[in-house]
Amino acid sequence: MGQYTAKDFKSNQEVRWCPGCGDHAVLAALQRALPSVSEEEKLPKEKFVVVSGIGCSSRLPYYMDTYGFHSIHGRATAISTGIKVARPELSVWQACGDGDALAIGGNHFIHAIRRNIDINIVLFNNRIYGLTKGQYSPTSKLGAITKTSPYGTVEPPFNPGSLVIGAKGTFFARSLDMDLKLNEEIMVEAARHKGTSVMEMLTNCVIFNDGTHREISDPAVKADRTIVLRHGEKMIFGANRDKGLVLDGMQLKVVTIGENGITEADILTHDAHCADPGLQLMLAEMKGPDFPVALGILRDVAADTYDKGVNRQVEEVSAKAKVHCVDELLRSGSTWEVV
Amino acid sequence: MQNKVIDVKDVVIRFAGDSGDGMQLTGSLFADMSAIYGNGLSTFPDYPAEIRAPHGTVSGVSGFQVHIGDGSVNTPGDFCDLLVAMNPAALKANAKWCKPTAMILVDDDAFDEAGMKKAGFTTENPFEELHVEDRTLIVAPITTLTKESLKDSGMDQKAILKCKNMFTLGMACYIYSRPLEYIYQYLEKKFSKKHPEVIAPNKKVLNDGFNYAANIQAIPNTYAVAKAADLPKGTYRNITGNQATAWGLIAASEKSGLPLFCGSYPITPATAILEELALHKNLNVRTMQAEDEIAGICTAIGASYAGQLAATTTSGPGISLKSEAMGLAVMAELPLVVVDVQRGGPSTGLPTKTEQTDLDQALYGRNGECPMPVVAAHSPGNCFDAAFNAAKIALEHMTPVLLLSEGFLGNGSEPWRIPSMKDYPAIVPPFVSGELAEGEKFRPFERDPETLVRRWAVPGTKGYEHRVGGLEKNHAGVLSTDPANHAQMVAERAEKVQRIASSLPPLKVRGPQSGKLLVVGWGGTYGHILSAVSEVEGVSFAHFDYILPLPANTGEVLSSFEKVLVCELNSGQFARYLRGLFPGVDIRQCNKVQGQPFLVTEIVEAIQKEM
Ligand SMILES: Cc1ncc(C[n+]2csc(CCOP(=O)(O)OP(=O)(O)O)c2C)c(N)n1
Ligand code: SF4
Ligand SMILES: [Mg+2]
Numbered sequence: 001m002g003q004y005t006a007k008d009f010k011s012n013q014e015v016r017w018c019p020g021c022g023d024h025a026v027l028a029a030l031q032r033a034l035p036s037v038s039e040e041e042k043l044p045k046e047k048f049v050v051v052s053g054i055g056c057s058s059r060l061p062y063y064m065d066t067y068g069f070h071s072i073h074g075r076a077t078a079i080s081t082g083i084k085v086a087r088p089e090l091s092v093w094q095a096c097g098d099g100d101a102l103a104i105g106g107n108h109f110i111h112a113i114r115r116n117i118d119i120n121i122v123l124f125n126n127r128i129y130g131l132t133k134g135q136y137s138p139t140s141k142l143g144a145i146t147k148t149s150p151y152g153t154v155e156p157p158f159n160p161g162s163l164v165i166g167a168k169g170t171f172f173a174r175s176l177d178m179d180l181k182l183n184e185e186i187m188v189e190a191a192r193h194k195g196t197s198v199m200e201m202l203t204n205c206v207i208f209n210d211g212t213h214r215e216i217s218d219p220a221v222k223a224d225r226t227i228v229l230r231h232g233e234k235m236i237f238g239a240n241r242d243k244g245l246v247l248d249g250m251q252l253k254v255v256t257i258g259e260n261g262i263t264e265a266d267i268l269t270h271d272a273h274c275a276d277p278g279l280q281l282m283l284a285e286m287k288g289p290d291f292p293v294a295l296g297i298l299r300d301v302a303a304d305t306y307d308k309g310v311n312r313q314v315e316e317v318s319a320k321a322k323v324h325c326v327d328e329l330l331r332s333g334s335t336w337e338v339v
Numbered sequence: 340m341q342n343k344v345i346d347v348k349d350v351v352i353r354f355a356g357d358s359g360d361g362m363q364l365t366g367s368l369f370a371d372m373s374a375i376y377g378n379g380l381s382t383f384p385d386y387p388a389e390i391r392a393p394h395g396t397v398s399g400v401s402g403f404q405v406h407i408g409d410g411s412v413n414t415p416g417d418f419c420d421l422l423v424a425m426n427p428a429a430l431k432a433n434a435k436w437c438k439p440t441a442m443i444l445v446d447d448d449a450f451d452e453a454g455m456k457k458a459g460f461t462t463e464n465p466f467e468e469l470h471v472e473d474r475t476l477i478v479a480p481i482t483t484l485t486k487e488s489l490k491d492s493g494m495d496q497k498a499i500l501k502c503k504n505m506f507t508l509g510m511a512c513y514i515y516s517r518p519l520e521y522i523y524q525y526l527e528k529k530f531s532k533k534h535p536e537v538i539a540p541n542k543k544v545l546n547d548g549f550n551y552a553a554n555i556q557a558i559p560n561t562y563a564v565a566k567a568a569d570l571p572k573g574t575y576r577n578i579t580g581n582q583a584t585a586w587g588l589i590a591a592s593e594k595s596g597l598p599l600f601c602g603s604y605p606i607t608p609a610t611a612i613l614e615e616l617a618l619h620k621n622l623n624v625r626t627m628q629a630e631d632e633i634a635g636i637c638t639a640i641g642a643s644y645a646g647q648l649a650a651t652t653t654s655g656p657g658i659s660l661k662s663e664a665m666g667l668a669v670m671a672e673l674p675l676v677v678v679d680v681q682r683g684g685p686s687t688g689l690p691t692k693t694e695q696t697d698l699d700q701a702l703y704g705r706n707g708e709c710p711m712p713v714v715a716a717h718s719p720g721n722c723f724d725a726a727f728n729a730a731k732i733a734l735e736h737m738t739p740v741l742l743l744s745e746g747f748l749g750n751g752s753e754p755w756r757i758p759s760m761k762d763y764p765a766i767v768p769p770f771v772s773g774e775l776a777e778g779e780k781f782r783p784f785e786r787d788p789e790t791l792v793r794r795w796a797v798p799g800t801k802g803y804e805h806r807v808g809g810l811e812k813n814h815a816g817v818l819s820t821d822p823a824n825h826a827q828m829v830a831e832r833a834e835k836v837q838r839i840a841s842s843l844p845p846l847k848v849r850g851p852q853s854g855k856l857l858v859v860g861w862g863g864t865y866g867h868i869l870s871a872v873s874e875v876e877g878v879s880f881a882h883f884d885y886i887l888p889l890p891a892n893t894g895e896v897l898s899s900f901e902k903v904l905v906c907e908l909n910s911g912q913f914a915r916y917l918r919g920l921f922p923g924v925d926i927r928q929c930n931k932v933q934g935q936p937f938l939v940t941e942i943v944e945a946i947q948k949e950m
Contacts, residue, residue, distance in 0.1 A: 061808070087798065
C-alpha cells in the first residue's frame, strides 16, 4: 500500500452533481486511480494538477484535493498543455465534457492529439450539454430531440474514438461510467502512457439525456453488446463468453465459438500497441446491432511527446549556446561605442 | 569631377519600390550603417499587406524611410530629402513626401509605357503630372547599369535584376558620403556560409552604383551628416521595437529567476516577437506556436499557473480572441503579459499600418468588471523597459498586464544604448513560503493588506493544494454567489490594480510645470510630439507610459494647465478616458486615424491652434 488512499484525493467541497449523475462514478474512479499512479510514478500529491473547462463535468477539480484549475469553456486542453510544457514533471489530468472538448474546444483537442502532449484527458460523454440544461452536442445521435433540436438534429455526431485514432492519437480508451474497476484500470494505464491519453467515459445525464447509453449499459444486455478489449487478449465477449471478433477479408465480423468450426484460436488478439491504426479504428467504430461497442483501451502506442521535445530542445540549444545571460544577449551582434 | 560636400544636420531618405524590389533591406542597411557610423536615427518601414502585391501598381509599393541626424533623432521625419523610386508606382505613391528641395532618384528603365500605365499615369511626364518637376531629378538607367555591371558574374538574369537595389544603395551612399565597408561586412557575414558566390557580385554592383553616382553630372552636391554629438556615452546597437519587447521579457525572466513561456499565434505586426523569443531557448525560454490566439493565451495561462513568467504576443484581432481568457487571468489573479502590437482596425483593417486604436479594447474589452493594468511603450528601444516593467507588475501584483506597442514601434528601429542588467531591479513574486500548520488550509485569495495582492502557490508546493478558476469565490477560494462577497471581490480586484500606482514613477512635465497648454501623448507618438513641442515656445509636454493605473500625480499635473491637448492616433480614446477621470480639465484633441504616424507639422499646427 502506498502513501495515499482515495480519501486523500477527496476535497472537502460538497459534490454538487445531480444524484444519479454518471459523473460521480468517474470522480470515484479517478480518486481511486491516483494513489496507484502516485505510487508508481513516485509522485507526491502536490505534483498532480487537475484542469477543466466549463460544464457539469468540469466541476471535477473542486472535488479533488489536488492543485486544480477550473478554466473557461473549451480551453482546458490549451491550459493543460501550457502547464505540462512548463513543468513536465507534473501529472496533468483534465476533465471535460463532450461539448467542451469537441465543440468549442475541438481545435485545441485535435492539436493536443497531434502534438502528443503528455496529458490525461477524461472526456465525459453524456451526448448532451448538461450545464446549460439540455442542448444537443457534437456527440448527440442523429435525430436527437433536445431543447435546441425539438424536431431532431440533422447533423451526424462525432465518434470520439474515430476522431482520436483517425488522427493517430497515441492513447484512446472508452468505458461506461459505472464500471469503476475498469475505469480505474484505464486511468492507471493512461498515466503510464506518455502522450495524450483520451479516456472517453460514457456518462449518463439523468436529467437531460437519461439512458442515452442504456442500449449497452443495461446489465441485461451489456455483456452481449459490449466487448472489453485488453492488450494481448482474445477479442471474446458475450454473456457466455462464446462470441468473438474475426477479420473477414478487410472487415470485422462477429462469430460464435463452437459454430461453423470456429475455435478460440480463430479469434483476433487485441494489439493496442500496434502503430497502424487500421484495426483499432474499425474497433472504435463498431456499434449495435451488428457489433458490440468496444470498451477498454483500444489504442496505446509509444511516441515522442511534445513536452519532452520542447524541453529537450531547450537543453540542446543551451548546451551549445554562446550567450548565457541577458547582458551577453544585449551585446551580441553589431554594436558600437559612443565616447 | 570633384564636387562640394555640404554638411547638414539631418537628412531623410525614403526608399520606395515594388514590394519585390528589396526596399526594406536597402533601407535597413542604410540605417544600420548610419547607426554604426554614429548618427542619431529613426526608421519607418511602410509596406503593403501582400507579400507580392500586384507588380508595378501603386498598392504594391513598399517603402522604408530613414532619418539620420548629427544629434538624437526623434522621428522618421515627415518629408524626405531624397526619394528613391524604383518604378513609376513608387514615384506616384511617394512624390507627396518630397521636400521642396528634395532629390528624386528613379530607375529610368522602369518608366516605360507599361510601367507608366500600371501606375496610372495619363501623361508622358510623370514628374510634371505629380508637380515635382522642379525637384533635383536623377534619372538613371539602373536596370541597364545593373545588368551591365553583372554581365560577367555568371549569375542568371533574375538574380542580376535582384541586385538593382544594391546599385541604388551604392548611389545613395555616394550622395550621403557613406563608406561602403559596413555593407561589405554585412554581405560577407550574411552569405559566407550559404551563398559565398553572391558576395563578390553584390560588392561589385554596390561599388559600380557608387562610382556611377560620382561620375554623372546630375548630382550637384553630396552631403555629410556628422556623428551625433549629444548621444549619451555607452555601447549602442540598433534595435527594433519587437526585438526590444522580446528581450525585455527575457530580462524580466532573468531578474525574476522564472523561466519564460510565450504562447502565441503569428499575426502582423507582432510575429517578430515570437520569432525572436524562439531564437533564445538558451536563456530558459520556451515558445509555443499555438493553434490559435486563444490557445496562445491559454497555454500561457497554464504556464503561469505552473509558476513561470508567461506572455502572449499578438495584434488587435488576436486581442479580440483572447479577451475571454484575459478575464480568466484577472479572475484567477495569475501573472501574465499580453502584448498588443497595434495595427489599423477594425477587423483585419490595415494589417501593416500603425494605429493606437486598441486603447479602448485594452481598457474595457472584457466581460464583467475586469480591470487589467495597461502599459504603453513609447519608442522602439523603450519597448525593452516597457516589457520589463509590464512583467514586473504582472509578477509582483499577480495580474495580467496589457502592454501596448504599435506597428510603428515594433517594425521601427533606433540606436539604443545598451543597458546593464545590474541597473534593473529584482522582480520578487509573492510566492508562499513555509509549511502550513496542521489542519490549516491555504486561502488562495487572502490579500496583502497594503497591495491587495494574493499569494502564489504553484503546483508542487506541499500542503498548498488549492483550486482556482473563473467562477467567483471568496478569500478562501471557495465558490460563492453571495451578493456582498461578489461586490467586495469586484472592488478589491479594481483597487488592487489602482494601488500599483504607488510603485510607478510620477508623470514628468517637460517645459513649464504649469501654464496655458500641456501637450499630452501616450505610446509611439512620443518622438513626433517631442519634435513638435521643441518647435513651439512655451508649451509643456507630458507623455504617459502607464495608462492603467495612471501615475499618481496625473490629476495634479493636468489641472496645472488651462488646456490639455491630447495627441493620439485614434479618434480620441485617451482624451475620453482622461475626461472621464478628470472632468474639470479642459481637454482638447489632436487625432489621426489614417494608418500612418503623425507628421510633426500636424502636431505643431494643432498646438498653434490652441495657443
Ligand atoms: C464561451 C462560453 N460559451 C458558452 C458557455 C455556456 N456553456 C457552459 S457549459 C456548456 C456546454 C456543457 O456541455 P458539456 O461540455 O458536454 O459538459 P456537461 O455539462 O455535459 O458535462 C455551455 C454551452 C460558456 N460557459 N462559455
Ligand atoms: S445535469 Fe446531467 S450532467 Fe449535469 S449534473 Fe445533472 S445529471 Fe449530471
Ligand atoms: Mg456533455
